[in-house]
Amino acid sequence: xxxxxxxxxxxxxxxxxxxxxxxxxxxxxxxxxxxxxxxxxxxxxxxxxxxxxxxxxxxxxxxxxxxxxxxxxxxxxxxxxxxxxxxxxxxxxxxxxxxxxxxxxxxxxxxxxxxxxxxxxxxxxxxxxxxxxxxxxxxxxxxxxxxxxxxxxxxxxxxxxxxxxxxxxxxxxxxxxxxxxxxxxxxxxxxxxxxxxxxxxxxxxxxxxxxxxxxxxxxxxxxxxxxxxxxxxxxxxxxxxxxxxxxxxxxxxxxxxxxxxxxxxxxxxxxxxxxxxxx
Amino acid sequence: xxxxxxxxxxxxxxxxxxxxxxxxxxxxxxxxxxxxxxxxxxxxxxxxxxxxxxxxxxxxxxxxxxxxxxxxxxxxxxxxxxxxxxxxxxxxxxxxxxxxxxxxxxxxxxxxxxxxxxxxxxxxxxxxxxxxxxxxxxxxxxxxxxxxxxxxxxxxxxxxxxxxxxxxxxxxxxxxxxxxxxxxxxxxxxxxxxxxxxxxxxxxxxxxxxxxxxxxxxxxxxxxxxxxxxxxxxxxxxxxxxxxxxxxxxxxxxxxxxxxxxxxxxxxxxxxxxxxxxx
Numbered sequence: 125x126x127x128x129x130x131x132x133x134x135x136x137x138x139x140x141x142x143x144x145x146x147x148x149x150x151x152x153x154x155x156x157x158x159x160x161x162x163x164x165x166x167x168x169x170x171x172x173x174x175x176x177x178x179x180x181x182x183x184x185x186x187x188x189x190x191x192x193x194x195x196x197x198x199x200x201x202x203x204x205x206x207x208x209x210x211x212x213x214x215x216x217x218x219x220x221x222x223x224x225x226x227x228x229x230x231x232x233x234x235x236x237x238x239x240x241x242x243x244x245x246x247x248x249x250x251x252x253x254x255x256x257x258x259x260x261x262x263x264x265x266x267x268x269x270x271x272x273x274x275x276x277x278x279x280x281x282x283x284x285x286x287x288x289x290x291x292x293x294x295x296x297x298x299x300x301x302x303x304x305x306x307x308x309x310x311x312x313x314x315x316x317x318x319x320x321x322x323x324x325x326x327x328x329x330x331x332x333x334x335x336x337x338x339x340x341x342x343x344x345x346x347x348x349x350x351x352x353x354x355x356x357x358x359x360x361x362x363x364x365x366x367x368x369x370x371x372x373x374x375x376x377x378x379x380x381x382x383x384x385x386x387x388x389x390x391x392x393x394x395x396x397x398x399x400x401x402x403x
Numbered sequence: 404x405x406x407x408x409x410x411x412x413x414x415x416x417x418x419x420x421x422x423x424x425x426x427x428x429x430x431x432x433x434x435x436x437x438x439x440x441x442x443x444x445x446x447x448x449x450x451x452x453x454x455x456x457x458x459x460x461x462x463x464x465x466x467x468x469x470x471x472x473x474x475x476x477x478x479x480x481x482x483x484x485x486x487x488x489x490x491x492x493x494x495x496x497x498x499x500x501x502x503x504x505x506x507x508x509x510x511x512x513x514x515x516x517x518x519x520x521x522x523x524x525x526x527x528x529x530x531x532x533x534x535x536x537x538x539x540x541x542x543x544x545x546x547x548x549x550x551x552x553x554x555x556x557x558x559x560x561x562x563x564x565x566x567x568x569x570x571x572x573x574x575x576x577x578x579x580x581x582x583x584x585x586x587x588x589x590x591x592x593x594x595x596x597x598x599x600x601x602x603x604x605x606x607x608x609x610x611x612x613x614x615x616x617x618x619x620x621x622x623x624x625x626x627x628x629x630x631x632x633x634x635x636x637x638x639x640x641x642x643x644x645x646x647x648x649x650x651x652x653x654x655x656x657x658x659x660x661x662x663x664x665x666x667x668x669x670x671x672x673x674x675x676x677x678x679x680x681x682x
Contacts, residue, residue, distance in 0.1 A: 168657075251661070278564065279558070279565055285557065288558070288579075292575050293558075293576055293579070300572070381534065382530070
């Protein structure tokens with residue numbers, strides 16, 4: 125079983141930022157990624173529909189005999205992680221809990237250092253993720269001391285999909301979205317959408333400029349990769365394959381013309397061959 | 404029949420820019436607007452699915468006994484206008500033909516005046532509308548002399564939905580999208596998405612600044628309203644109601660928290676009461 129691949133799914137291609145972090149942290153692990161691009165975005169669907177879609181994605185990956193499942197989608201994580209854990213006989217990791225855990229640890233550290241506003245955690249996310257309160261609940265489950273300030277940032281996903289990653293437009297958009305978080309003196313900002321790590325440098329730079337000091341940024345991809353690494357170790361599921369980085373298996377439900385560019389942007393490397401399936 | 408309402412549908416709320424133009428041009432007409440907000444956007448669906456959705460929307464409006472049907476959605480117009488005309492026993496107007504007709508008329512005028520690049524028509528639209536070539540086909544059906552240069556402008560819809568209508572971000576985004584059209588010396592720019600009229604002033608100003616002279620802008624809403632006015636007159640369907648502007652009937656398939664703001668932005672006036680239906 126330890127030589128089986130990790131299964132990762134997302135509503136689209138943004139979850140490839142999580143794959144990028146997994147490959148960097150766990151270079152010997154095989155990964156199968158499913159992007160449900162025919163039904164993206166999940167954020168506008170009802171919970172019942174998202175549950176059904178998440179079950180469908182998990183089913184595709186189970187058939188490919190994955191050893192663990194990563195839900196690299198905030199909406200699906202919020203709605204489906206408990207159900208998939210109950211239904212499936214393998215470890216299931218979402219993006220929200222690891223992000224909340226890392227944010228709480230960083231906020232505690234800032235508190236110990238006695239910084240102003242140190243208890244406050246900022247979250248950037250899609251309007252649906254922010255409205256759902258999923259991060260506030262996940263933080264509250266870990267600690268009642270931390271106030272969560274959510275900021276919907278709807279333009280950041282189209283900026284990433286358009287490939288506008290530097291210059292004035294992303295900088296000015298990020299400034300507008302960060303203003304309420306910086307004014308509230310947050311000590312940590314969680315990137316609560318799998319697209320946002322592509323803009324991480326811009327977000328970190330603008331936040332530091334506005335605050336006058338560095339602001340910790342939680343990249344869900346990185347903390348998910350840490351969580352998966354610990355889980356594989358704990359359950360003796362670490363791959364014993366040879367040192368070479370195995371090829372990524374990429375599966376989508378709709379192969380669009382912009383696929384390669386967007387995949388490369390999120391993955392930080394050329395996209396491998398891709399398979400299209402019907403779901 | 405002349406006192407029956409006009410029926411207008413769109414995948415979301417952007418089509419309210421068409422309603423705004425209809426109410427300005429035809430203030431005595433009753434209007435029922437259906438925004439299929441639960442299934443927005445149509446642009447990412449297959450043609451079969453868009454056909455099925457368009458039939459569903461038309462069915463809702465037919466039950467409300469409309470006298471004419473306006474498809475205020477570029478995707479649905481491209482895919483479904485011929486089918487709905489064949490199936491329904493009432494006038495059906497899409498947004499693409501009237502926009503193409505107005506653009507050709509303006510390009511012909513510019514040609515007569517001997518302007519450089521006068522034969523060229525620029526179209527701003529969503530990636531799907533531009534990739535579909537719907538405007539190029541509609542222009543070619545009217546005249547073979549005019550070259551159509553399409554420019555996908557994916558950030559403009561989220562800018563309108565976010566309400567960022569002035570300042571640096573929309574100006575810089577519009578500059579980037581207009582650059583290839585201005586470089587090609589187009590004499591006309593068609594706003595090929597029902598969201599874009601909300602940004603019409605910015606687009607017109609930036610185009611004039613970049614070109615060094617005014618560039619004609621075709622607002623589909625206005626040309627659709629002219630087409631509907633002519634059609635009602637021709638078929639003796641003009642309303643004989645009293646002078647007061649009748650209330651707008653607004654129906655959506657999913658009532659989101661941002662509804663009122665977005666509706667007001669497109670309508671240019673406070674949104675009336677809204678009814679939510681299941682479709």
